[in-house]
Amino acid sequence: MKRSIYSYAAEAGLPVGLYLSIMSACLLMSLRIEALPMLLLPLAAGFPVMLGFIMRRISRDEPSYMKISALWLGGIYSVIFGTLICCLLSALYLMFVDPGFIHSYVWSAIESIESSPMASEYAATTALMREAMEAHILPTSMEFVITMGWFTCFAGSMLSLLLAVVIVKWGKRNPQRMPG
Numbered sequence: 001m002k003r004s005i006y007s008y009a010a011e012a013g014l015p016v017g018l019y020l021s022i023m024s025a026c027l028l029m030s031l032r033i034e035a036l037p038m039l040l041l042p043l044a045a046g047f048p049v050m051l052g053f054i055m056r057r058i059s060r061d062e063p064s065y066m067k068i069s070a071l072w073l074g075g076i077y078s079v080i081f082g083t084l085i086c087c088l089l090s091a092l093y094l095m096f097v098d099p100g101f102i103h104s105y106v107w108s109a110i111e112s113i114e115s116s117p118m119a120s121e122y123a124a125t126t127a128l129m130r131e132a133m134e135a136h137i138l139p140t141s142m143e144f145v146i147t148m149g150w151f152t153c154f155a156g157s158m159l160s161l162l163l164a165v166v167i168v169k170w171g172k173r174n175p176q177r178m179p180g
Contacts, residue, residue, distance in 0.1 A: 005058070005065060005074045012054045012074075013081025019043070019050060020086035020152065028093055031104055051156070052163045054078055059167055066171055068164045075160025080153055087149040094141035102138050 023043045026036040058074045059066045065074065094101055110129050113122050132138055139147065 005070055006077060008058045009074050009077030010081055012078040016078050016082025017085025020082050021089045024086050024090045031108055048159055051075055055163050056167055068168050071164035071167055072161050075163060076157045079156025083149050083152045087145050091145045102144055106133060106138060
């Protein structure tokens with residue numbers, strides 16, 4: 001029985017959402033645990049690998065989806081469903097656990113810049129950041145979450161296209177390695 005690409009994507013949404021939520025937690029809890037931001041780069045590097053495995057599994061389970069358009073769509077929807085989970089968890093954290101995160105994060109950045117030996121080179125930047133804080137024009141928690149959600153969906157779409165091309169080209173070159 002042929003499953004729809006949406007079914008595969010919805011199934012993949014949970015692991016993608018949890019992965020993205022771990023990445024988000026590294027950022028959102030960075031002021032409490034200073035080592036967490038160092039995990040962001042390895043996690044970001046691992047995301048294409050995880051999404052590639054998901055898309056490759058789709059192409060193995062349903063050989064008729066071994067097309068760039070079908071795999072791209074599956075990747076896009078997997079990222080969208082995962083992003084929705086991540087945005088929900090991030091929004092709950094920012095609303096109920098740490099509502100002042102944005103303000104604290106900007107303030108921490110200002111302090112870090114001003115305590116560095118090259119503080120004078122970034123005086124204009126820190127002045128602009130202070131102005132934004134004093135004028136209360138920093139993004140709200142929800143604006144931050146929505147912006148990160150849109151960015152994640154866009155980046156995931158582009159990544160899915162690249163991965164779809166690689167998987168299809170690789171599958172055509174190595175059909176014995178792509179069981180059907």
